[in-house]
Amino acid sequence: xxxxxxxxxxxxxxxxxxxxxxxxxxxxxxxxxxxxxxxxxxxxxxxxxxxxxxxxxxxxxxxxxxxxxxxxxxxxxxxxxxxxxxxxxxxxxxxxxxxxxxxxxxxxxxxxxxxxxxxxxxxxxxxxxxxxxxxxxxxxxxxxxxxxxxxxxxxxxxxxxxxxxxxxxxxxxxxxxxxxxx
Amino acid sequence: xxxxxxxxxxxxxxxxxxxxxxxxxxxxxxxxxxxxxxxxxxxxxxxxxxxxxxxxxxxxxxxxxxxxxxxxxxxxxxxxxxxxxxxxxxxxxxxxxxxxxxxxxxxxxxxxxxxxxxxxxxxxxxxxxxxxxxxxxxxxxxxxxxxxxxxxxxxxxxxxxxxxxxxxxxxxxxxxxxxxxxxxxxxxxxxxxxxxxxxxxxxxxxxxxxxxxxxxxxxxxxxxxxxxxxxxxxxxxxxxxxxxxxxxxxxxxxxxxxxxxxxxxxxxxxxxxxxxxxxxxxxxxxxxxxxxxxxxxxxxxxxxxxxxxxxxxxxxxxxxxxxxxxxxxxxxxxxxxxxxxxxxxxxxxxxxxxxxxxxxxxxxxxxxxxxxxxxxxxxxxxxxxxxxxxxxxxxxxxxxxxxxxxxxxxxxxxxxxxxxxxxxxxxxxxxxxxxxxxxxxxxxxxxxxxxxxxxxxxxxxxxxxxxxxxxxxxxxxxxxxxxxxxxxxxxx
Numbered sequence: 316x317x318x319x320x321x322x323x324x325x326x327x328x329x330x331x332x333x334x335x336x337x338x339x340x341x342x343x344x345x346x347x348x349x350x351x352x353x354x355x356x357x358x359x360x361x362x363x364x365x366x367x368x369x370x371x372x373x374x375x376x377x378x379x380x381x382x383x384x385x386x387x388x389x390x391x392x393x394x395x396x397x398x399x400x401x402x403x404x405x406x407x408x409x410x411x412x413x414x415x416x417x418x419x420x421x422x423x424x425x426x427x428x429x430x431x432x433x434x435x436x437x438x439x440x441x442x443x444x445x446x447x448x449x450x451x452x453x454x455x456x457x458x459x460x461x462x463x464x465x466x467x468x469x470x471x472x473x474x475x476x477x478x479x480x481x482x483x484x485x486x487x488x489x490x491x492x493x494x495x496x497x
Numbered sequence: 498x499x500x501x502x503x504x505x506x507x508x509x510x511x512x513x514x515x516x517x518x519x520x521x522x523x524x525x526x527x528x529x530x531x532x533x534x535x536x537x538x539x540x541x542x543x544x545x546x547x548x549x550x551x552x553x554x555x556x557x558x559x560x561x562x563x564x565x566x567x568x569x570x571x572x573x574x575x576x577x578x579x580x581x582x583x584x585x586x587x588x589x590x591x592x593x594x595x596x597x598x599x600x601x602x603x604x605x606x607x608x609x610x611x612x613x614x615x616x617x618x619x620x621x622x623x624x625x626x627x628x629x630x631x632x633x634x635x636x637x638x639x640x641x642x643x644x645x646x647x648x649x650x651x652x653x654x655x656x657x658x659x660x661x662x663x664x665x666x667x668x669x670x671x672x673x674x675x676x677x678x679x680x681x682x683x684x685x686x687x688x689x690x691x692x693x694x695x696x697x698x699x700x701x702x703x704x705x706x707x708x709x710x711x712x713x714x715x716x717x718x719x720x721x722x723x724x725x726x727x728x729x730x731x732x733x734x735x736x737x738x739x740x741x742x743x744x745x746x747x748x749x750x751x752x753x754x755x756x757x758x759x760x761x762x763x764x765x766x767x768x769x770x771x772x773x774x775x776x777x778x779x780x781x782x783x784x785x786x787x788x789x790x791x792x793x794x795x796x797x798x799x800x801x802x803x804x805x806x807x808x809x810x811x812x813x814x815x816x817x818x819x820x821x822x823x824x825x826x827x828x829x830x831x832x833x834x835x836x837x838x839x840x841x842x843x844x845x846x847x848x849x850x851x852x853x854x855x856x857x858x859x860x861x862x863x864x865x866x867x868x869x870x871x872x873x874x875x876x877x878x879x880x881x882x883x884x885x886x887x888x889x890x891x892x893x894x895x896x897x898x899x900x901x902x903x904x905x906x907x908x909x910x911x912x913x914x915x916x917x918x919x920x921x922x923x924x925x926x927x928x929x930x931x932x933x934x935x936x937x938x939x940x941x942x943x944x945x946x947x948x949x950x951x952x953x954x955x956x957x958x959x960x961x962x963x964x965x966x967x968x969x970x971x972x973x974x975x976x977x978x979x980x981x982x983x984x985x986x987x988x989x
Contacts, residue, residue, distance in 0.1 A: 358940035360947050368947065440946040459943050482536070485590045486928030490921040 348401075349377045355396050357388045360439035361461035363413050368439065376401070384408050387415045388460070419460045419475040421453045427472035434464035434473060499698070499726055502746040504739045506873040507731040508908045510665050510828070512704065517668045517787050517795040522676055524799050525812060531573050531599045531803030532839040534586055535560040538568045538633040538641050545597060551578045554608035556780050559597050562628045568641040569631040572599055573782040573801035575606040587806070587824050587841050591834035599803065610778035615687050623691060623775060630774035631781045631842075636737075636764035637825065639843040642771065645761060646691040654759035655745055656694035658685060658768060660701035660708065661728065661735020664826030667846040669785040670765050672797045674701070674708035678715035681765050684772030686721055692761050697723035699765070700744045704730040732828070733906040737762050739875050751902050766845075786840055788813040790823070790848035800840055806847050807836020815849045823848040827855065828907035862915040870909035870919060876902045880909040884919050887926035892933065895926045903927075 352373040359369070364385040366372040375381035376397070383397040384406040391408065398405045408415070423434075423443075430448040442458045445451030453473075464473050478484070536542035543563035547553060553572040562569045579600045583593035615623045628643035636659060658681075662670040674681065689697055699716070701709050709727050716723045728734050728743050738749045740762065747758040755762050763771075766785065773779045782802055786809065789795035793814035800809055806822050823830045824844055832850065840847070870880035878899055886895035900923060909919045 353944070356940075357936070358943040358947065360943065369944070439950065440943050441950050442946075457942070457946065459939075480590075480592065482586060482588060482590065482592050482594050484932070485588075485592055486932055487589075487921065487924035489925050490918050 346374070346377055349373045351400055352376050352397065355389070355393055355400065356386060357393065357459075359388045359459040359461045361388060361459070361463060363387050365412070382406065382409060385412050387413050388418075390415050417477045419477045420455055420458045421460065421462070421464055421473050422476045423451055423453055424472040424474065425450050425452060427470050429470055429472075431469060433467035433469065437463045437467045439463060499724060499744070500746075501726070501728060502743055503729075504734075504742045504875050505877050506875045506908060507733065507739075508873050508911055509730075510732055510911060512730075513666045513789070514668050514671070514704065517666070517789040517797060518671060520794075520796040522672050522785055522797045522799055523812075525801070525804060525809060527574060527601055527603065527605060527801070528804050528808045529601055530579075530805075531576075531601060531801060532584055532805065532837075533559060533570060533573060533597045533599065533803040534584070534594045534839065534841055535570050535597060536594060537570055537802070537842040538631075538639045541567045542595075543567070545581055545595075547572075547578050547581070547597065549578055549581050552576075553578060553599065554606055556608045556610065556782055558629070558780075562631075562641075562643075566641055566644050567628070568633050568643065569629050569780070571631055571780040571782050572597075573803045574599065574601045575604050576601040585834050585838050587833055587838045587844060589831040596839070607779075612778045613775050615690060615775050620691055623687065626775055627771060630779070632767065632770050632774050633781070633842050634764055635766035635770060635784060635842065635845065636735075637829070637843055637845060639841075642763065642767055645763065646688060646771075648692050648756060648761055651756055652759065653692040653694045653756070653761050655696045655698060655761075656685070656689050656692055657741060657744060657755075657760050657762040658697070658699040658765050659735060659737065659740055659762055660699055660705070660712070660765040661733075661740050662705070663702055663730070663732045663735035664828055664846075665732075666789050666848055667787050667826050668789075669787045669797050669845050671705045671708050672787075673766055673769060673785050674705070675711050677769060678708075678711040679718065680772050681712070681769045682715045682719040682721060682723070683776060684768030684770070685723065686719065687771050687775050688761075688763060688768060689721070694761065697721060698744055699723060699725045700728050700734075700740045701725065702730045702734055703727040732908065733875055733904070736875065736904050736906060738904065751899055781842060784840070784842065784844070786844055787846040788849075789846065791816045791819045791851040791854050792849050802841060803839045805837050805839055806833055806844075809840060810836065810847055810849050813849075816851065818851045818853065819849045820852060821850050823850050823855075828911065829905065858916045858918075861917045864915055864917060867914060869912045869914065873908040873912050875906060875908060876904055878903060880919055883926070884917065884922050887922040890929070892926055892930050896930055900926055900930070 353370055356369040356373055364372045366375055372381060376383055384394050386393060395405055428450050430450060432447050434451060435443045435445060439461060440457055440459055442454045443451055462475060535545055541564040543560050545560050546558055554575045555572060557572045558569050559572055560570045576599045578597055580598035584596035585591060586594035613626050624643045624647055627646060632642040633639040634642060660670055660674055685697060699712055709725060713725045716725055726744055733739055734743060737755060741747055741749055741755055741758060741760050745760060749755050749758050770781050783799055785797050785799050787797050788810055795813055798812060810822060822833050822836060824833050825846055864881055864884060866881055874880050882898055883895055883900055903923050905920050907920050913919060
């Protein structure tokens with residue numbers, strides 16, 4: 316009788332220690348679902364969803380306080396992927412958010428720029444370089460097209476220029492069905 | 498005698514090759530104006546070295562090679578650069594690409610040509626020569642030859658020369674082998690020296706007996722232990738992976754390179770260009786192009802790169818009902834937007850098309866899952882499933898079904914009884930997957946930059962607070978007073 320109690324108690328101690336160790340060793344920082352959602356979001360950090368960036372929106376989706384259809388840059392494709400990930404129904408893009416626009420880049424008209432640095436402070440991905448009273452310019456490869464630099468500019472010298480198709484980014488189109496076109 | 502293997506699938510389309518092999522290769526006359534795209538290869542492109550108004554000599558570089566995967570471009574003749582502007586490119590999209598327009602002065606005067614003694618020279622110098630001479634694969638993909646010849650320092654067992662030329666109508670490699678086999682073998686020697694291959698094999702489809710005979714004679718004369726192998730004619734036996742399979746029995750792994758199977762494969766025309774670049778010091782400024790299809794006198798022309806396709810086709814006398822030109826073969830080529838687009842390094846064939854020659858395909862009907870596409874697929878894929886996934890935008894699934902092993906040879910299109918443009922669907926799906934991956938990379942970069950920005954702002958805030966606390970006059974007194982105030986508040 317006493318051996319049985321000791322054996323069971325011993326097993327309990329060992330397993331408890333193992334579990335305790337695993338809890339420390341394999342500790343998961345943050346909510347893994349949030350990370351998964353964040354991976355799908357386009358990382359423009361534009362705030363069009365009503366949150367302060369992609370990560371806060373991902374958190375809100377994970378805790379159920381925001382819908383999956385509030386991200387215009389992600390478009391329908393991302394809504395589908397979010398629906399797949401979370402096991403919910405697909406919804407069309409919410410009416411409360413802006414219409415999706417073609418992907419654009421911010422371009423600073425350098426002859427008008429007064430060097431106020433306000434756009435540099437607004438850029439969520441540090442894609443604008445320049446200094447006080449010096450001309451600013453956008454690093455095209457890093458610009459996400461979030462448009463957050465437009466409102467602070469006091470002289471309206473930033474324009475959003477849609478990315479044009481060239482030989483580098485050209486892709487084959489979906490084959491047209493001549494029967495449908497006719 | 499080498500034991501030959503086979504790949505699964507393949508088709509026997511009508512060849513139409515005999516039409517353009519009756520006459521020897523002719524030198525195309527110098528056109529008045531040449532349009533040279535600065536990017537004619539896979540990989541990066543550099544800024545031009547010339548400006549509008551500059552006088553250039555034949556073989557003078559127009560744009561240097563830039564980065565690890567690149568090749569230079571050269572002026573194909575002497576003359577004046579009259580334009581440096583976007584011009585319709587020989588590309589299925591018909592989009593513009595930066596081109597140098599050269600008004601020929603008619604003298605065709607060469608810049609200084611420096612032959613390189615490759616036996617004495619450092620192999621790296623020979624490879625640099627290939628890059629600076631703009632030598633790229635002439636089989637169609639225009640991959641820089643210098644990159645391939647470098648072989649990344651990995652051992653190469655077999656150097657395979659591709660003389661398959663399996664696509665209908667095209668005969669430029671056939672004629673080149675018939676007429677210039679000794680030069681090709683001198684190029685093969687250089688490539689063997691660079692790659693250190695133990696074995697040299699030339700694979701030629703058995704529908705080119707004259708080329709096989711010429712190459713065998715040249716092989717004997719060169720003293721190089723090389724085997725000329727006649728492979729059974731079956732489209733696409735000239736595909737790189739297919740030829741490797743037939744000649745060596747080895748399989749190039751999915752997503753891998755021929756190098757993973759110990760093989761390096763060059764087109765025979767590339768070997769010819771290598772010989773010119775190294776032994777004669779001539780950069781790649783011309784190539785042999787088959788002009789055929791709806792023309793009165795189909796034949797092969799050695800023409801300068803940058804010759805407008807329309808000018809070249811005019812030499813062969815296009816028939817009155819010609820309605821356009823196809824660059825490449827009828828199965829893998831594409832119609833060019835106009836006769837004004839130039840011949841580039843990747844152009845092996847120009848076919849004048851007409852409604853009678855290439856009738857418009859009937860409208861596609863639904864897939865009946867007959868499985869004929871799977872029977873002919875040389876990559877052993879399931880084309881009907883890939884079609885289904887591509888059509889439904891189910892890209893993950895298409896990729897899981899090895900979409901990227903598709904070589905876009907068009908066998909499935911050719912046999913499809915419902916006339917579905919299958920390859921177009923695969924090209925579409927591949928493009929979508931590639932742009933999705935690019936977007937993903939851009940998003941990851943944006944996330945990292947955004948997170949770093951937040952981290953930086955936080956750090957700056959803390960630093961500012963610390964600075965304020967330490968620098969303010971009477972900082973200690975202020976802290977003491979604040980503490981006292983806090984205590985008294987707690988007391989209340």
